[in-house]
Amino acid sequence: MDSIAYTAPDGSAGTLIIASDMEPVARFFRKFVPAVLLALLGALTLTNGVLTYLVSRSIVKPLYALKAAAGQIRVGELDRPVRLRRQDEIGQLGSAFEEMRVRLKDSIDAGLQLERNRKEMLASISHDLKTPITAIQGCAECLRDGIADTEEQRQKYVTMILGKTAGMNRMIEDLLLYSTLDIGRLPFRFERLDIAAYMREAVEELRLDPRMNGVRLDYDNAAARPLYVQADREKLHRAVLNVVDNSLKHMEREPRMLRFELLAPDTGSTGSIALRITDNGSGIPEDALPHVFDRFFRAEPARRSDDGSSGLGLAIVKQIVEEHGGTVQALRAPVQGTSIVIRLPAGDEEAANEQRGGRS
Incomplete structure (x- = not known):
């Protein structure tokens, strides 16, 4: 209730009293304020959910992919590429990670190939040396057992031994030269x-x-x-x-x-x-x-x-x-x-x- 000073037309003073009923306003607030608060809470919840999803999709998910790739590399699985298909900092991180994976795989493959080459080389050397060694052994046994009972036969076996040993010497020289060239330790004077x-x-x-x-x-x-x-x-x-x-x-x-x-x-x-x-x-x-x-x-x-x-x-x-x-x-x-x-x-x-x- 409000009171206002009032002067009548005849000059007499008076007071104007204004009375209003606030109950409708109160009912309005009691009815709509909780709804507004619930709407705001719902909007905040939805916004938070959307932001969480977007952050998870743009940051957390790629990081989990990198974590999974690191786990695969740790156990020696290097065949799965890491492709994030992004142009931001996380994409650059993924590209660096993929380059590391490729280089590591190439290095391991090169090491495995080198080991296979060494095994093949040893097998080939063993096979190629077996024939002349067997021939030399046979000639030596013939000389020891007196099968070569003439000077001509003895010279024949000795010549054969010399020929086989010369061949073996050439093979070993070739192997040493090839190995030295292969590891890049043979100096060249151009x-x-x-x-x-x-x-x-x-x-x-x-x-x-x-x-x-x-x-x-x-x-x-x-x-x-x-x-x-x-x-x-x-x-x-x-x-x-x-x-x-x-x-x-x-x-x-x-x-x-x-x-x-x-x-x-x-x-x-x-x-x-x-x-x-x-x-x-x-x-x-x-x-x-x-x-x-x-x-x-x-x-x-x-x-x-x-x-x-x-x-x-x-x-x-x-x-x-x-x-x-x-x-x-x-x-x-x-x-x-x-x-x-x-x-x-x-x-x-x-x-x-x-x-x-x-x-x-």
């Missing part, structure tokens, strides 16, 4: 080399080799000019000899021929000098060509260590050529036989001119 003159001298040296009796040797420098590469003289010579040795093993028909060709890089080419060594031997089957540079690979399964081969000759060639920054490839010759093509990076012309000036 120099700028005129490979045209180098190969001309190498072919002339081969003409004096007794193993080349009856073999026609041809040399052709298609460029008819000096060709320069960065090479280690000794290692490159070993690679060429290994290719020659491999060709000699397969040249069983007359006339025997071995051709050396140097091909200079053409204008606009990749800048490599190709050395092609071609024989007219029995050739290599088409399906075996990609594998001839694998260690212990033999195109003919029947050809074992009794031919003096370690099975590492062409594998050593590949390692030496790759250390020079080049490539090597086996191809079937156009008519008959096999071509081994060694490609080496060509030296720059300016440095070649400097070397020619220094020698003049």
